Each structure stands twice: as structure tokens, then as C-alpha cells.
Amino acid sequence: MERILATVPEAQGISLAEILRHKPRLVMARHRQDFIEERVMRVEDWVLSATEARLCEFCALF
Incomplete structure (x- = not known):
């Protein structure tokens, strides 16, 4: 997951849990x-x- 979000500037300094709860648009933007x-x-x-x-x-x- 870190590799996915490493290139998304808005994701820097945000915990994985917060991204999954509140920032799914970051993953979609990367996609x-x-x-x-x-x-x-x-x-x-x-x-x-x-x-x-x-x-x-x-x-x-998992």
C-alpha cells in the first residue's frame, strides 16, 4: 500500500486507516x-x- 500512495502528494503524512476511511479519492486518482x-x-x-x-x-x- 505504501508503494501505491508514495506518489500521491495529498497522501503524504496521512495514516493508512485515514486514507481508507476518508480519502478513497487518493487511490482512485492514482488508478x-x-x-x-x-x-x-x-x-x-x-x-x-x-x-x-x-x-x-x-x-x-489477508
């Missing part, structure tokens, strides 16, 4: 920026942003 900057990957027939892939990786840990 959109991934597609603009072509940071995408293909998984079978899916095209995922780097952010989506990292979130899936994060969720798989």
Missing part, C-alpha cells in the same frame, strides 16, 4: 494516473493498472 501514464499490466484477459494489481496483491496477504 486513473496509471492509465494515463500507461502503467498497466495484462492478467489473462484483464488490463489492470499498477495500482489495481498492487491492491490485489495487498488483499491476497
